[in-house]
Amino acid sequence: MGVDIKDEYNLKVSYKVVDYTLPKIVYITIAPTAKVYVKVGDKVLKDQLLAEIKTKKYYSSISGTIIGFCKVKDHNNKNLPAIAIKNNFKEQSKKIKIDYNNVEQCDLKLSSKLKTLKDCTLIVNALEDEPYIANNILIIRDYCEKILKTLDKLANDFNLSKVVIIIGINDKDSINKLWNSIGRYPNITVNLIDSDYTNSCEIVLAKKVKKHYSNFKIISLYDVLKVYNYFINNTLVSQKYITISGRGVQKPKVINIKYGTPLIQAINDNIKIKKDLEYHFITNGLMKGKEVDLNLLCMNENIDGIIIQDIKSYLEKPCINCGLCAKFCPIGLDPKYLKENKKYSNKCIHCNLCSYICPSHIDFSKYLKKEAK
Numbered sequence: 305m306g307v308d309i310k311d312e313y314n315l316k317v318s319y320k321v322v323d324y325t326l327p328k329i330v331y332i333t334i335a336p337t338a339k340v341y342v343k344v345g346d347k348v349l350k351d352q353l354l355a356e357i358k359t360k361k362y363y364s365s366i367s368g369t370i371i372g373f374c375k376v377k378d379h380n381n382k383n384l385p386a387i388a389i390k391n392n393f394k395e396q397s398k399k400i401k402i403d404y405n406n407v408e409q410c411d412l413k414l415s416s417k418l419k420t421l422k423d424c425t426l427i428v429n430a431l432e433d434e435p436y437i438a439n440n441i442l443i444i445r446d447y448c449e450k451i452l453k454t455l456d457k458l459a460n461d462f463n464l465s466k467v468v469i470i471i472g473i474n475d476k477d478s479i480n481k482l483w484n485s486i487g488r489y490p491n492i493t494v495n496l497i498d499s500d501y502t503n504s505c506e507i508v509l510a511k512k513v514k515k516h517y518s519n520f521k522i523i524s525l526y527d528v529l530k531v532y533n534y535f536i537n538n539t540l541v542s543q544k545y546i547t548i549s550g551r552g553v554q555k556p557k558v559i560n561i562k563y564g565t566p567l568i569q570a571i572n573d574n575i576k577i578k579k580d581l582e583y584h585f586i587t588n589g590l591m592k593g594k595e596v597d598l599n600l601l602c603m604n605e606n607i608d609g610i611i612i613q614d615i616k617s618y619l620e621k622p623c624i625n626c627g628l629c630a631k632f633c634p635i636g637l638d639p640k641y642l643k644e645n646k647k648y649s650n651k652c653i654h655c656n657l658c659s660y661i662c663p664s665h666i667d668f669s670k671y672l673k674k675e676a677k
């Protein structure tokens with residue numbers, strides 16, 4: 305796959321987030337080995353436990369009736385089982401009380417992050433992960449007060465020495481929004497860094513932050529929203545902002561989508577696709593994303609965006625030893641050496657920058673996978 309992002313790098317999304325949180329049916333994706341606690345005909349509440357594996361629990365994102373079990377696609381285009389629930393549009397929720405001691409029951413990943421926070425500097429990664437994705441800008445615009453209130457709570461509860469929100473230098477809207485409210489929170493500051501691709505990767509960001517802070521932990525803006533929902537709002541997260549953009553889209557938009565919503569419906573109802581070319585659907589961005597079958601793709605927390613794009617195919621040519629791949633690798637690897645020696649480096653963050661930059665259009669992704677060891 306060839307990617308071509310330079311010409312439209314500065315994505316302009318509509319400033320109004322589209323609300324798409326009332327789907328008729330949701331399909332909650334579960335692991336194939338999950339133990340399922342519901343059967344067809346059961347009535348369920350929003351936030352009710354549906355199934356679990358050792359490391360993850362699956363909750364209903366709506367209230368309604370279980371109508372069946374089926375197969376859907378996840379963000380990596382893998383087939384996975386799903387539980388289909390028909391919405392009764394009442395949003396009846398199961399009352400839950402989540403605190404730091406029991407948060408691992410609903411979010412193991414976040415719980416293990418929170419356990420390491422004591423007495424450190426908390427770095428909040430508010431950078432966009434990929435070109436063409438604009439979720440964080442609109443999260444800051446819509447949830448600025450809630451985010452600051454949540455960070456203030458974390459600062460007090462974990463005795464944090466400081467909270468630093470990292471924003472891309474080009475993200476003027478977020479900078480203005482935060483500056484207007486941050487005065488009330490003396491523990492919280494904003495730091496600006498280049499909006500360059502890969503700076504949002506936790507490993508790359510940690511390398512940059514290390515120069516200024518010795519004891520720090522990084523969490524994402526999405527994690528902060530989760531903390532707000534769990535500990536202040538007493539609810540689980542059942543919806544998320546995602547960006548629909550790309551060359552095939554007439555007006556890129558950020559849509560607030562309920563987990564389990566079929567994405568083809570959300571796109572058909574909200575997005576105009578240009579008719580001139582054959583477009584492909586890529587989850588989460590052009591650099592690291594995966595092409596997916598949109599007909600079976602349902603919303604889950606791992607989806608940040610759908611890029612609708614024509615895909616250029618390039619013929620791989622021999623290496624001309626320009627050295628660009630090593631020069632631009634954010635981790636300091638030599639992708640060409642790894643490819644030639646069939647070596648896998650577990651330091652690789654699979655950002656795909658080496659393939660993007662290579663004038664010979666060498667697709668390193670197939671050489672940098674673990675199987676190439």
Ligand code: SF4
Pocket residue numbers: 632633634635636637638639651652653654655656657658659668672
């Ligand atoms: S994908 Fe390429 S550029 Fe990115 S970390 Fe791995 S080797 Fe480096």
Ligand code: SF4
Pocket residue numbers: 622623624625626627628629630640661662663664665666
């Ligand atoms: S960027 Fe491509 S052409 Fe240049 S050294 Fe690396 S592999 Fe060779």
